[in-house]
Amino acid sequence: MTDRRRFPAVLAAISALAVSLAAVTADAASGAPVAQFQPFKIGSYSAVALKDGGIEVPVDGKSFVVGQPNEAVGAVLKVGGAPADHFEFSIQPLLVHAGVHVLLFDTGAGGFFGDIAGKLPDSMMAAGEKPASVTDIFISHAHGDHIGGLVASTGALAFPNATIHMSAPELKFLSGLKEDEAKNFGIQQVSALVRAIKPQVVPFEPGADLLPGIVKAVELKGHTPGHSGYRIGSGTDSVLVFGDAMHSYLVSVRKPSWQVAFDGDRELGATTRVALVKSSAASGQRLYSEHFPFPGIGKIVKGKDGASWQPESLH
Numbered sequence: 579m580t581d582r583r584r585f586p587a588v589l590a591a592i593s594a595l596a597v598s599l600a601a602v603t604a605d606a607a608s609g610a611p612v613a614q615f616q617p618f619k620i621g622s623y624s625a626v627a628l629k630d631g632g633i634e635v636p637v638d639g640k641s642f643v644v645g646q647p648n649e650a651v652g653a654v655l656k657v658g659g660a661p662a663d664h665f666e667f668s669i670q671p672l673l674v675h676a677g678v679h680v681l682l683f684d685t686g687a688g689g690f691f692g693d694i695a696g697k698l699p700d701s702m703m704a705a706g707e708k709p710a711s712v713t714d715i716f717i718s719h720a721h722g723d724h725i726g727g728l729v730a731s732t733g734a735l736a737f738p739n740a741t742i743h744m745s746a747p748e749l750k751f752l753s754g755l756k757e758d759e760a761k762n763f764g765i766q767q768v769s770a771l772v773r774a775i776k777p778q779v780v781p782f783e784p785g786a787d788l789l790p791g792i793v794k795a796v797e798l799k800g801h802t803p804g805h806s807g808y809r810i811g812s813g814t815d816s817v818l819v820f821g822d823a824m825h826s827y828l829v830s831v832r833k834p835s836w837q838v839a840f841d842g843d844r845e846l847g848a849t850t851r852v853a854l855v856k857s858s859a860a861s862g863q864r865l866y867s868e869h870f871p872f873p874g875i876g877k878i879v880k881g882k883d884g885a886s887w888q889p890e891s892l893h
């Protein structure tokens with residue numbers, strides 16, 4: 579249970595996010611994130627990135643990157659053209675139409691993070707998508723910015739007709755959280771949440787073929803006990819949704835071995851990230867990130883200075 583004992587430190591960082599962060603995509607007047615969507619294709623499937631919100635995290639040696647001098651972290655951000663003193667993390671679930679299936683990958687923060695997030699319903703409406711039409715939801719992991727959108731403010735299921743796919747170890751982790759502990763992961767009223775979603779949850783074994791030919795789970799260890807990525811489609815057009823195996827399009831890609839506070843098992847998280855960057859750069863695998871700059875679709879390329887994120891040109 580060493581992973582478990584490490585969580586409080588990790589979670590302090592996440593709960594700090596929930597209370598103190600500013601919106602990345604902000605409405606100038608209200609400070610609230612703006613509904614936004616970006617369609618793209620995955621082979622014959624139509625996909626749409628859906629903005630839920632965004633968070634800022636300071637470069638302070640404890641909130642995200644740990645064990646590295648702030649100057650070194652800031653330098654990586656600066657070289658990438660970003661401010662050196664903080665990270666900006668978008669939040670963007672992904673919706674995919676695959677034949678009769680309407681797939682949703684994570685659900686954003688719902689009401690858990692206040693005004694900085696929870697725009698998924700608005701973004702869906704703007705994109706012409708209906709919550710009641712979603713047939714399958716694939717949860718990468720049970721942190722507030724990924725599962726908060728499963729329930730509406732009334733506590734009712736936000737996607738009433740959807741099967742919720744979550745790995746068995748992740749469901750066990752979520753179901754075992756006490757209220758106070760859950761808040762550290764950005765989750766409010768965890769027992770009510772678990773009660774609401776349980777009838778819809780179908781747990782799977784890590785790496786399972788969930789909708790054969792359409793969605794396969796990809797085990798990406800370290801962030802949480804049952805953290806899972808998902809491969810959508812097949813062949814060169816396929817997209818790997820990697821959950822929170824990486825958070826920063828600069829630091830996570832360029833310095834994947836650096837440990838981060840968000841990972842329940844920091845060492846394993848870094849090992850997974852190093853392998854993911856290496857294999858993605860070698861294969862040219864299309865990737866979808868829920869926290870890289872909107873809309874989060876692209877790939878990792880290897881240049882003379884190492885690996886870097888290349889967003890897909892969608893125009």
Ligand SMILES: [Zn+2]
Nearest residue numbers: 721723724822
């Ligand atoms: Zn996240």
